[in-house]
Amino acid sequence: MPAVNRADLDFMLFDWLGAERLTALPRFAGQSAEDYRAFLDLAERLAENEFLPTWKPSDSAEPALGADGEVRLHPGVRDAVRAYLDAGLQLATVDEAHGGMQLPITVGTAAMACIMAANIAASGFPMLSQANARVIAAYGTPRQIELFARPQHEGAALGTMCLSEPEAGSSLGDITTRARPAGADEAGRRFRLTGRKMWISGAGQDITPDTIHLVLAKIENDDGTLPAGTKGISLFLVPRLLPEIAPGGSGPNDLAIAGLNHKMGYRGISNCLLNLGEGTRHRPGGEAGALGWLVGEPGQGLAIMFQMMNEARINVGLGAAALAWRGYLLSRDYAFERRQGRPLEDRRAPAPVPLVRHPDVRRMLLAQKAIAEGALALCLYTARLADLAATAGTEEERSRAHARLDLLTPVTKSWPSEFGLEANHMAIQVHGGYGYTRDFDVEQLYRDNRLNPIHEGTTGIQGLDLLRRKIMGDGGAALAALLEEVRATADRAAAGPGAALAPGLRDAAGALEQAARSATGAADPVMPLAHATAFLHAAGHVVVAWLLTDMALVAGAPEGRLWAARHFHDTELPRVAAWLAPLGAGSRAALDAPDGAL
Structure with missing residues (x-):
C-alpha cells in the first residue's frame, strides 16, 4: 500500500493551513496551489517508486566500511537518493538567486513527509544536506557559498x-x-x-x-x-x-x-x-x-549551528510523525482485512469478524489516528511558522511567528518522537503476533522510530530547553500568547459541533499555565527542572489537542477529524493534570534521593 495518504496531507496543507495564502507574500509571488500540488506529486512518486522499494532491503544489508576506508551503501539507497537529487527536490526552498525554486518551507516539509514515510533512513541524506547548505547560504561568504553550498544544490555533494x-x-x-x-x-x-x-x-x-x-x-x-x-x-x-x-x-x-x-x-x-x-x-x-x-x-560556531540544529530537530519530529502515520495506515488496513474472534454482542456468531469489530482494536486505531494526524499537523504548523518568521509582511508578524517557532521547536521534536512511538507500539499490537515478525512492516517502523526520541537531543534535553529557556527564561510570555489562541479555538468549538471539546481544552490550558507560573515563581529554580520532561509531555498534549480541534472545525472537514479529536480529548487530555501535579506540589523526590537509593 502507499506510504502516505495524500488526501490527509492535502487537507492539512490546503484546507486547514491554507498554504496557497502564502503566495500573497512577496517571496512566493507568482506561485500557486497548483504548483505546490505538482511538487507534492513528484515527491509522492519518488517516495513510492524509489524510496519505498529499498526500505526493507537496506535494513538487512547495512552500510559497510571497506578495507579502503570507503563506505558503501545499499545500492537501492544510493539510487533513491540519486533520483531525488536528479529530480531537484533539494532545491525546493532554496532561494532563486542560488538556483532554487523558492517554495515555502511548509510545502517542502509536506514533500519530505512523503519521503520519510517511505524510507526514513534514506531521507536523512537529503534532509541533512539541505539544512547544511542553508547554513552556508545564510552565514558563508560568497565564495564559500559557491564552493560548498552550490555543489549540494546541484547534487554533486x-x-x-x-x-x-x-x-x-x-x-x-x-x-x-x-x-x-x-x-x-x-x-x-x-x-x-x-x-x-x-x-x-x-x-x-x-x-x-x-x-x-x-x-x-x-x-x-x-x-x-x-x-x-x-x-x-x-x-x-x-x-x-x-x-x-x-x-x-x-x-x-x-x-x-x-x-x-x-x-x-x-x-x-x-x-x-x-x-x-x-x-x-x-x-x-x-x-x-x-x-x-x-x-x-x-566563537560564533554554536550560535550559527543552532540554525541547522533547530531545523534538524523539527525534521526529527516530522520523521517520527511520518512513521506513526504509515504505521496507522498499515494497522487500519490489517484490522479491516484480518478476521479473528466473535463479536462481544454475539459470541455464537457462525464466523469470525474483522479485527476492527473488537472494541480494543477500535480504541487503538482511533488513538493512532489522533497521534499520527496530530503529530503531522504539529510539524506542518511549525513549518508555516518558519515561513512567516522569515517572510511575513511586518516586523511584528515576523517577531510573533519567531517567538512561537522558538517555543514550539522542542515540542515539535519530542512529542511526535515519544507518542509516535506509542502509535507504532499500538500498530504492532493490532497485528498481534504477526506484528512482531519481520514479515510485516510495523516491526521495522517501530525500530526505525525508536531513534527519534534520542537524536538531535534526547527528550530530557528538549524538556530542559522548553521549561528552563523558553518558559522560565521569558516568564512564560510566549506560552501565554499561545494559550490565548488555544482558548480562542475552544470558544469557537463551544459554538458548534465540537462543543464537547471545549471544556477539556480550556481546563488543560489552564493547568499548563498554572504549572508555568509555579515553575517561574519557584524559590528553588532547580526543582521545576526535575519535572521538565513531564511538563514537555503536557505542553505537547495541549498543543496537539488544540490543533486536532482546530482541524475538526474546518468547514467540510472529514468526519474522522472530529472523532480523532474527541478520542484524544476523552483519553489523552486527562493525562495533562497528572503530569503537572508533581511540579505544582514541588516534589523533590528525584533530587533528594541519595545515590545509594538509585
Whole structure:
C-alpha cells in the first residue's frame, strides 16, 4: 500500500493551513496551489517508486566500511537518493538567486513527509544536506557559498553536521576537536582541524563524489590550550575533497571514517566515527590536519549551528510523525482485512469478524489516528511558522511567528518522537503476533522510530530547553500568547459541533499555565527542572489537542477529524493534570534521593 495518504496531507496543507495564502507574500509571488500540488506529486512518486522499494532491503544489508576506508551503501539507497537529487527536490526552498525554486518551507516539509514515510533512513541524506547548505547560504561568504553550498544544490555533494564526540555528546562545551590557523584565501580564513566526531549520519557515502562537513571545533589559544565552554566553539567547512584553491591543489582532505555504528533501526544511512587530522589521507609533504574554512567569526560556531540544529530537530519530529502515520495506515488496513474472534454482542456468531469489530482494536486505531494526524499537523504548523518568521509582511508578524517557532521547536521534536512511538507500539499490537515478525512492516517502523526520541537531543534535553529557556527564561510570555489562541479555538468549538471539546481544552490550558507560573515563581529554580520532561509531555498534549480541534472545525472537514479529536480529548487530555501535579506540589523526590537509593 502507499506510504502516505495524500488526501490527509492535502487537507492539512490546503484546507486547514491554507498554504496557497502564502503566495500573497512577496517571496512566493507568482506561485500557486497548483504548483505546490505538482511538487507534492513528484515527491509522492519518488517516495513510492524509489524510496519505498529499498526500505526493507537496506535494513538487512547495512552500510559497510571497506578495507579502503570507503563506505558503501545499499545500492537501492544510493539510487533513491540519486533520483531525488536528479529530480531537484533539494532545491525546493532554496532561494532563486542560488538556483532554487523558492517554495515555502511548509510545502517542502509536506514533500519530505512523503519521503520519510517511505524510507526514513534514506531521507536523512537529503534532509541533512539541505539544512547544511542553508547554513552556508545564510552565514558563508560568497565564495564559500559557491564552493560548498552550490555543489549540494546541484547534487554533486551531500552535507553533514559534526557536533558530538566520543566523550562529549550533548555537552558541546566539552568538545576537544581543535583548530590551528593555516592562512587565508579567497574563501576566508583557513584552519587545520584534528579530533574525532561521533554519531555523524551520512559522513561516509557513495552517492555523490563529495561530502561537505560542518564541524564544531575550538581554535587553539596561543599557549596551545583550548578555550573553555560553549563560547569558545567555532564552525568550520570541511569538505571531503579539497577545492582547487586549497594549498597544493585539489585532492582528498585529511579525513577518515574510523568506524560505523550498528543501530537497532534506521539502518539505511551510515552513522560514523569521523577522524580529522590523523594524517592518513593528506598528501606526502603536506601539513597534517583536515583543512577547513571558518564560517562567521571565532566563537560564533554554536550560535550559527543552532540554525541547522533547530531545523534538524523539527525534521526529527516530522520523521517520527511520518512513521506513526504509515504505521496507522498499515494497522487500519490489517484490522479491516484480518478476521479473528466473535463479536462481544454475539459470541455464537457462525464466523469470525474483522479485527476492527473488537472494541480494543477500535480504541487503538482511533488513538493512532489522533497521534499520527496530530503529530503531522504539529510539524506542518511549525513549518508555516518558519515561513512567516522569515517572510511575513511586518516586523511584528515576523517577531510573533519567531517567538512561537522558538517555543514550539522542542515540542515539535519530542512529542511526535515519544507518542509516535506509542502509535507504532499500538500498530504492532493490532497485528498481534504477526506484528512482531519481520514479515510485516510495523516491526521495522517501530525500530526505525525508536531513534527519534534520542537524536538531535534526547527528550530530557528538549524538556530542559522548553521549561528552563523558553518558559522560565521569558516568564512564560510566549506560552501565554499561545494559550490565548488555544482558548480562542475552544470558544469557537463551544459554538458548534465540537462543543464537547471545549471544556477539556480550556481546563488543560489552564493547568499548563498554572504549572508555568509555579515553575517561574519557584524559590528553588532547580526543582521545576526535575519535572521538565513531564511538563514537555503536557505542553505537547495541549498543543496537539488544540490543533486536532482546530482541524475538526474546518468547514467540510472529514468526519474522522472530529472523532480523532474527541478520542484524544476523552483519553489523552486527562493525562495533562497528572503530569503537572508533581511540579505544582514541588516534589523533590528525584533530587533528594541519595545515590545509594538509585
